[in-house]
Amino acid sequence: MKVTAVTCHLLQSKVEKPFTSARGWLYTTRASCIVEIATDAGITGWGECYGPAAVNKTLIETQYAPRVIGRDPFDVEVVWEDLYNRIKDYGPSGFSITALSGIDIALWDVMGRATGKPIHKLIGGAYRKELQAYATGLYFIDMDRLVEEAVEEALEYKEQGFQAIKMKIGLGDPKLDYRRVKAVREAVGPDVQLAVDANHCFSVPQAIRLGRMLEEFDLMWFEEPISPEDHDGYAQVTQALDLAVAGGENDFTRFGFRDIIAKKAMDIVQPDVCAAGGISEMRKIATLASAFGVECVPHAWGSTIGLAATIQFLAALPDQPPALRPMPPMLEFEQTPNPLRDILAKEPIVQQRGIVRVPEGPGLGIEVDREVLNRFKVA
Numbered sequence: 001m002k003v004t005a006v007t008c009h010l011l012q013s014k015v016e017k018p019f020t021s022a023r024g025w026l027y028t029t030r031a032s033c034i035v036e037i038a039t040d041a042g043i044t045g046w047g048e049c050y051g052p053a054a055v056n057k058t059l060i061e062t063q064y065a066p067r068v069i070g071r072d073p074f075d076v077e078v079v080w081e082d083l084y085n086r087i088k089d090y091g092p093s094g095f096s097i098t099a100l101s102g103i104d105i106a107l108w109d110v111m112g113r114a115t116g117k118p119i120h121k122l123i124g125g126a127y128r129k130e131l132q133a134y135a136t137g138l139y140f141i142d143m144d145r146l147v148e149e150a151v152e153e154a155l156e157y158k159e160q161g162f163q164a165i166k167m168k169i170g171l172g173d174p175k176l177d178y179r180r181v182k183a184v185r186e187a188v189g190p191d192v193q194l195a196v197d198a199n200h201c202f203s204v205p206q207a208i209r210l211g212r213m214l215e216e217f218d219l220m221w222f223e224e225p226i227s228p229e230d231h232d233g234y235a236q237v238t239q240a241l242d243l244a245v246a247g248g249e250n251d252f253t254r255f256g257f258r259d260i261i262a263k264k265a266m267d268i269v270q271p272d273v274c275a276a277g278g279i280s281e282m283r284k285i286a287t288l289a290s291a292f293g294v295e296c297v298p299h300a301w302g303s304t305i306g307l308a309a310t311i312q313f314l315a316a317l318p319d320q321p322p323a324l325r326p327m328p329p330m331l332e333f334e335q336t337p338n339p340l341r342d343i344l345a346k347e348p349i350v351q352q353r354g355i356v357r358v359p360e361g362p363g364l365g366i367e368v369d370r371e372v373l374n375r376f377k378v379a
Contacts, residue, residue, distance in 0.1 A: 001114065003073060005038040006065035006103070008057040010379035011303070013339050019139035022170020022201035027139075030338045032303045033057045034373070035102035039073060043113045046368055047106030048306040050098045050275035057379065059099040063087060068103060073110040080104055080280045084253075093252040097277050104278025105309045105364075112363030119363060120315035123283060128328055131314055131356045134164035134193065134220075136334035138184070146171065147180050151187045157335065161353030164193035164220065164330060170201035174210045185217045197223040200250070204233045211241040221246040221268055234265040246270055249299035253277045254284040261285075261292045272299040273313055274306040282313050295320045300332040303340035307333075307349055308364040315358040331356055344372050 012031040020026045033056035035047035049056035064083050071079050080100065087096040112119045120126050135157040138150045150167060157165050167184055169177040185194055196219060202210065207225035214222065221244040226233050228250040238245040246268035251257055253276060260266060271285045282298070289296040296317065300310040311331060319326035333351055334341075342348055345366040349356060359365025 001039050001041045001043070001073060003037055003069050003071050004040050005036075006060065006068050007036040007038070008060050009034040009036065009373060009377050010053045010057050011340055011373070011376040012053070012378045013376050015337055017141060017337065019141050019336060021139055021168050021197075022199045027336070030336075030340055032306075032340055033060075033099075033102060034303065034305060035060065035106045037068070037073070037103070037106040037110055039110060041114065043110055045073070045106040045109030045111075045113065045363060046305050047102035047104065047109065047278070048274045048302050048309070049102035050272050050302060050306070051095065054379070055095050056099045056102065059095055060103065064099060064103055073107045073114070076104065076107040076111065077280055079107060080278070093256055097252040098275045101274050101276065101278040101281075104280050105273065105305070108279045109363035116362050118358075118360055118365050119279065119309075119312040120358065123279065123313070124316045126315045126358060127318055128315060129358050131311060131331040131358065132163065132328070133331045133333040133351045133354055133356045134166055134195070135160075135162040136166045136197075136332055137336060138165070138167035139336065140168060140171070146176070147183050150180050151183050154184045154188050158188050158192055160351075162192070162351070163354045164195070166195040166197055166223070166332070168199070169196045169210075170198040174206070174213060177210060178213050181214055181217055190218065193220045194218075195220040195223060195246075198225050200224040200227045200247075202226055204230070204236050207237045208240045211237065211243055211245075215241065215243050219243055223247065223270070224249070231260055231263070231265045234260070235263055238265060238267060244268055246297065249275065249301075251276065253281055254288060257285045257288060261288050261294050264292065264294060266294065268295040268297050270297055270299040272301065273309045274302055275299075279309060279313055286317055290318070290320070293321075295329070297329045298332065301334055303338075304342070304345040304349055304366060305364065305368070307341060308345070308359065308366045311349070311356065311358055312364060339372075340376060344369060
């Protein structure tokens, strides 16, 4: 079997109720670069790239696609190394890896469809058939009701059955962040797990100060407290807090995670399958983390394709650590409006009372709805 075509679909949908995080960027649209790989066996695989879709599309079409066409999809690791070594002189992180991630996921999807097996079977088997999902939301929408809107949204997720929620912080006023988290914790009660995400908006002293203020709320983790480049700063924050520190969604490949994990700069690493290098590289990052006793809880943000890839990876990720009553890694299931996540698959991925079933179909376990694909395609 040989690859005959690599096609990028740039999809975009409008956000009816714009939202923002601590970075200050207003989300008015959701977009994604979807990778479609066709073969001479009539089998098609799908992948997704993290980040600005148009840049990924250009990079794939000009740099990667010509080197993938004609290759055997089952040589996925060989292809990965070839593409990585082709581009690393110009930057072995960022867009060069997000684009590579989409191709890698699509090749794994092809292999799964060719063998009739879900990807989790190809990468070691299922440790679990269901995943506990945590709802990512509580962005900043109404600046006059920041506390009230957070409480209302959190209670909606609790009513839906989510047993874990991740909320945004980073409002420029530690006391306001404290009030907002306190109000949400009191509203959802002690039995719903709660995490906070600052989208790397703090300095090291600011993060330590606020982290200590928030320790009383029994949080799962403090995500991206500081800039992703400052690994030494992460180590300082991690060592200063009696609260798990998480990060890594903006880090790439095993090389980018190597020093983070070795120095235990974070308690939890959060590589994104659509950003860090695809399924091939996620396996290596998770192995590194396991060797150093660092948890791996993947980040997920995108369409149903990226979500499906994350689920397949999580199904095959061991408990951390193994125990009589294990605490398996959770699935990030972000809840901001996004039809690319909700209706792009013929059978959408859904949660029931906070639980998501691992698809058992071949490859990613989903079927892309081409009618929906074409409806949102802009390039």
